[in-house]
Amino acid sequence: MNAKNPIGALPLALSFAAAYVVVAGAAGYLALDARSPAPASTAAAAVTLPVITTTTTATAPPSAPPVPATTTTLPADLRPVDAPGGLTTAIPAGWAVTTGTVATTLVATDPANPRREVRLGGAPVTDPAVSLLDRITAAAVEREREPGHTRLGLTGDRIRDFPAVRWEFQQVESGATEKTAVAYWETNGIEYVVYSSGPAEEWDQTRSRLAALIDHARP
Template sequence: MSAVVGAVLLVAPKQSAPSTAAPLTTYVFAPPPPAFGPADSATPAPRIDTADPDAGPQPSKVALPVPEGFQRVAGPGGLVTTVPKGWKITRSSGPGSVQATDPADPARHVRYGGAPAPATDLLQSHVDYEAVFAKSKPGFQRLSLGTTQYHGVLAVDWEFEHDSGDVRKHVHSMYWRVDGIEYFVYAAADADRWAETVPIYHALVDNSSP
């Protein structure tokens, strides 16, 4: 099972900036996503690469048992991951993105998917996006934004908080590119429920492929 390794490289100091609301999605490119939903026998099995790990990107071993309380799902761009059982799966507002929402707490959700990657450098594209995003979110505070390794390729780790009305929101996401597709996993919750949401985010990261 793949896991995130490497220290996050910070690229700028923490910041905050008030403004008006904006869509939560961090994707601004790509065509409409393909069909999505729980993975089943109709969903092609993801590649399981047994080659030398130094030879190139390695997908997660998604053939391993699904964590207790989770279900395997297929998302846009061929992404496969796991989300909590019973969470409602819908299309998200961004291209190549779907959302699974906690039925007991609509403020808590995860997003996942993939879409054709832009020509911009992976890290720079998210640094640029954050500069715009931060201005639209009151009380925005970066917790991390930098590079790490995931599945043997460069990835961007982005974690932040912002205010939404009288509630503090916490978000953690990861982005990586394989064969021209930029994939991502993302989890969001009210800050006071983030500690119990961390295992859900880890399940996304640990069970995603490619």
């Protein structure tokens, strides 16, 4: 994929295309068009990501020795990451991370095949009077006006009991067919987005990466 459209809600979703930015919250749009800017002569510097660790200390009886703190661990093929908007999740270990073309989104790319990528972030909802589903639907309609773009599915959902939307689509980039799975959810005035894209023949793996992004995401 290239520095193409964003993937967020209208703002997030629409920001992938200039038209999108005007419609909704900034995260979704941002995701759609948040690819890393193309390098001029040198590659963009990778973002140094803070390591997220969670510790829990048990309260022991007065006469008992303190219980050592335990650290939450991730599968060996994942690593924690902090994204804009207060979003935390886990991405494939070893993937290069850069800021996207929009400040509210990070982009992680597989060094073995840059067509495999994930995007993630969060941004304030710009028009809370419009539902998340309506914002993403409007963004999808805009995207579908582009040649080579086909909707595979778009449905309302719940993620950790927050209003959510799942959007899947197929697009042709430089003669190669790619499939993308995106999830949006909204809470406390922030729209969050996680996005996974890859070659059409790797659709199962692409969707599995999205599932991991959602499962490890907070909030």
